[in-house]
Amino acid sequence: MAFFFEVVLGGLLAGVLYSLVALGFVLIFKASGVFNFAQGAMVLFAALTLVRLTEWLPFWAAFAVSCLVMIALAWVIERVVLRHLVNQEGIILFMATLGIAFFLEGFGQTIWGSDIYTLDLGIPKEPSFILESIFDGGLLVDKLDVFAAVVASALVLGLALFFQKTKVGLALRAVADDHQAAQSIGVPLDYIWLIVWSAAGIVALVAGMVWGAKLGVQFSIALVALKALPVLILGGFTSVPGAIIGGLLIGMGEKLSEVYFGPIVGGGIENWFAYMLVLVVLLFRPQGLFGDRVIERV
Amino acid sequence: MFYRENGQFKTSYAADQAIFPILLDRIAIMAILLVAFLVVPLVATQYVYTGILIPFLILALATIGLNLLTGYCGQVSLGTGAFMAVGAYAAYNLVLRLPGMNLLVAFALAGGISALVGVLFGLPSLRIKGFYLAVATLAAQFFIDWVFIRIKWFTNYATNATAPELLLFGLPLDSAMRRYLVTLAIVVVMALIAKNLVRGATGRAWMAVRDMDIAAEIIGIRLLRTKLIAFAVSSFYCGVAGALWGFMHLGAWEPLTFDVNRSFQVLFMVIIGGVGSILGSFLGAAFIFAVPILINQVPAALGVPISTALSSHLEAMIFGAMIIFFLIVEPHGFARLWQLGKEKLRLWPLPH
Numbered sequence: 001m002a003f004f005f006e007v008v009l010g011g012l013l014a015g016v017l018y019s020l021v022a023l024g025f026v027l028i029f030k031a032s033g034v035f036n037f038a039q040g041a042m043v044l045f046a047a048l049t050l051v052r053l054t055e056w057l058p059f060w061a062a063f064a065v066s067c068l069v070m071i072a073l074a075w076v077i078e079r080v081v082l083r084h085l086v087n088q089e090g091i092i093l094f095m096a097t098l099g100i101a102f103f104l105e106g107f108g109q110t111i112w113g114s115d116i117y118t119l120d121l122g123i124p125k126e127p128s129f130i131l132e133s134i135f136d137g138g139l140l141v142d143k144l145d146v147f148a149a150v151v152a153s154a155l156v157l158g159l160a161l162f163f164q165k166t167k168v169g170l171a172l173r174a175v176a177d178d179h180q181a182a183q184s185i186g187v188p189l190d191y192i193w194l195i196v197w198s199a200a201g202i203v204a205l206v207a208g209m210v211w212g213a214k215l216g217v218q219f220s221i222a223l224v225a226l227k228a229l230p231v232l233i234l235g236g237f238t239s240v241p242g243a244i245i246g247g248l249l250i251g252m253g254e255k256l257s258e259v260y261f262g263p264i265v266g267g268g269i270e271n272w273f274a275y276m277l278v279l280v281v282l283l284f285r286p287q288g289l290f291g292d293r294v295i296e297r298v
Numbered sequence: 299m300f301y302r303e304n305g306q307f308k309t310s311y312a313a314d315q316a317i318f319p320i321l322l323d324r325i326a327i328m329a330i331l332l333v334a335f336l337v338v339p340l341v342a343t344q345y346v347y348t349g350i351l352i353p354f355l356i357l358a359l360a361t362i363g364l365n366l367l368t369g370y371c372g373q374v375s376l377g378t379g380a381f382m383a384v385g386a387y388a389a390y391n392l393v394l395r396l397p398g399m400n401l402l403v404a405f406a407l408a409g410g411i412s413a414l415v416g417v418l419f420g421l422p423s424l425r426i427k428g429f430y431l432a433v434a435t436l437a438a439q440f441f442i443d444w445v446f447i448r449i450k451w452f453t454n455y456a457t458n459a460t461a462p463e464l465l466l467f468g469l470p471l472d473s474a475m476r477r478y479l480v481t482l483a484i485v486v487v488m489a490l491i492a493k494n495l496v497r498g499a500t501g502r503a504w505m506a507v508r509d510m511d512i513a514a515e516i517i518g519i520r521l522l523r524t525k526l527i528a529f530a531v532s533s534f535y536c537g538v539a540g541a542l543w544g545f546m547h548l549g550a551w552e553p554l555t556f557d558v559n560r561s562f563q564v565l566f567m568v569i570i571g572g573v574g575s576i577l578g579s580f581l582g583a584a585f586i587f588a589v590p591i592l593i594n595q596v597p598a599a600l601g602v603p604i605s606t607a608l609s610s611h612l613e614a615m616i617f618g619a620m621i622i623f624f625l626i627v628e629p630h631g632f633a634r635l636w637q638l639g640k641e642k643l644r645l646w647p648l649p650h
Contacts (some may be wrong), residue, residue: 035429081573090428091374092629095569095621098562102618106611114607226436226558233433272444275437279422282434286425 007255013145013252016102016152017214020207021156021228022243024116024200024233029237031177031196033090034082037097040225041104042201044217046070048112049207051119059121063205069202078194086189105222114219119212121147148210155206156244163240168195230274234281236291246289250274266279301643308500317493334482339475347474348547355485356480356542358583361567362492362576363535367576368565370496370627371528372508377435377558378536380442385537386544386551387452390459397634401466405484405541412537413530415442420529424522427511439558446553453553460550477546484542488535493576495531504528505574538615570624570634581632589617 021043028036053062081096098251121144163169174182177191183189211221231250235242257273287293301322308314318324344353364378376553389408392399426434437582446452453459471477495501503524506514515521544551563586571582593613628635642649 035432081622081626085629088625088629091368091573094429094432095566096625098566099618099621099625102614102621104618106614106616110608110611110615112519114611156645229433229436234525237429269444272437272440275434275440279434279437281331282426282430283422286427286430288430 007259008252009141010145011252011255012248013142013149013251014255015231015247015249016145016149016244016248017207017210018224018228018231018251019244019247020148020203020210021151021224022231022247023152023159023240024203024207025228025232026235026237026240026243027159027196027200027203030240031172032175032193033083033093033179034097035090035094035237036102036200037094037225038104039200039204039228040222041101042070042073042204043106043208043211043224044219044222045073045104045108045208046201046205047119047212047221048108048117050205050209051117051212052112054119063209066205067202070205071198074194074197074201081195082193083190083193083265086128101222105219109219116216116218117212118216119209121209121213144210144214148214150245151206151210156204157242158241162199168192171183172196186247227274230278232279233288234274236288237292238292242288242290250277253277301640303644306393317490317497331486334486335479339479342475342478347478350587352474352478352481352547353543354584354587355481356539356547357564357567357587358580359485359488360536360539360564361571361579361583362489363532363539364564365494365568365571365574365576365579365627366496366504366535367528367532368568369572369578370501370508371504371525371532372511373525373528374428375435375532376432376561376565377419377438377442378564379556379558380439381412381416381533381536382540382560383442383446383553383556384533385409385540386556387446387459388412388537389541389545390461391452391454393462394454401464401471401545402484405538405545408541409534409537412540413534416529416533416536417526418484420526420533421524423529436558439561443553443557454485458550458552459544461545461548464545471546481542481546484538488538489576489580492535496576498525500527500531506572530553566621570621570631572631572636575631575633577636578631578633580634584639585632589620593617626648 021039024039024042025036028034029041046066046069050062050066053065056062056203057065077100081100082093085093085096163172171182171187171192172195174185174187175189179189182192207224208217208221211224215221228247231243231246233246234250235246254270254273258270261269281289301320303320306319306321308316308319312512313319318327336346338351345439360378360382367373385408388411389404391406392404393401415438419435422434423431464477466480469476471480473485496504503514503519504527506517506519507521507524507528511521514524540556543555567582567586568579569582570585571580572578590613593616594609597609
């Protein structure tokens, strides 16, 4: 039984890491209707920036500079790409973000190098045991995962407050609801997009920091985006809590299936299990668990 | 000046329904086919066949396949690579386990198997739309990747699948030229079929579904049937393309040949070429296929020594920048440019 809970807990904590990436997707989709495939590349770029800057600067300074870099990146993306593609179909914007993804992957590795860098957050690597009073021997937990969970919760709380309580957040929700209506009452669209992409950039930075500490900063963390997609559609493209709960469900499902079902079919199923799970869920709820229902009119 | 429709009167129903109604189009197509079938074999070198022409033609075929689904029926798919993989491994197993099977029959059956798989993964399309569907097709991609890596029976317990000696009607396809000609013939026939398909009732139903599926349903188009036909035909094309990629281009391949990057590559070709255009499929395939080759050649030609890692990063950067640039300048792709050019030519040299 303790083993089962350990697997579940490990899955939940891994799920938080997926949620961190999915969150960036949701932010941008919510506010601009752009399915931003470059989120993974942004995670990579942010992590590379951070890890190379920590070589010269203390960590907090490197983090601040990386934040500025991500905001500058958001500004460039808005200026160079999005502004020219206003009113294009979703698929065109999606392809443009694929272009951004290619560019960022190449650009990041050209200026920051393409080795594997280790990012040390000062968190001890050795796992710890919790709940020893309930389970015999306790449950094995990775401290880094716990750190990630705390960071993710703080981030979600911050974003929720930002969306609900500030004036900019109100404008963001207006834009998400209807671009044209928001524009007509004087919400500056380009400014809002800049804010959203900056926010997504900073979420990418946090995700990159955690993933980088876990896996080492290297090209493969750009592929984390592919892991986050099922989370995204399970939770719904438009829901911040959906991204979190979707992440938890996927993380847990993945670990449980890998442990209990994987050996039967030969292992390595974590690459597609989440997608298949999501496919089945979508058959019953086409907009994901928490997404807005799309009402179509002829 | 010469390119115009006026004066070309149609005096029969057959002429009115011709696939290429403009005389100059017909002449151009015939000329291109003549060059491709007769002139190219006289001048092309080994590298031109194996490095450029054969892969280009096969990718164009896959692009047509995806374009039928995405461009005409409006169902975005990121599973092209998977359907190509199904085609490739189906053809491999058919030839392996049923020795003496005609190669063309094997390709057709491989396409058929791929179509079945396509229908299976197309079933959710009735409920799931837009980007949700795109991500759902990734399920096909990752699942099929896994199947061919983990289930060893499909690869005959080897890491790489190796195409057998290719025989077509007793003629060995041992030279690049012969493989090129066979590939070309298959691609030309299938492109013509696709062109006709989209002009007919099927294609019109697809386009109605693409433009608005609820409205299409109201005017009496059966949605599920139409979407599934689109998935089946598209996967058939991709399956044949995959089989050709394995047999005619690579000879031996690993499952990663058909991974998600292949799907993105083909999707790029569709978008850059023009969504909903058969001609655009060829143009897009040529562009996306040629750009990385050219980018690779430039530093070498200039004599600038750069490391392979740097050059691959630069390649990704330039490729990404070109995609963005192209989308901004002409979001509807080469097919649209060609159309604009045609409009201009009609009025040239006296535009009003």
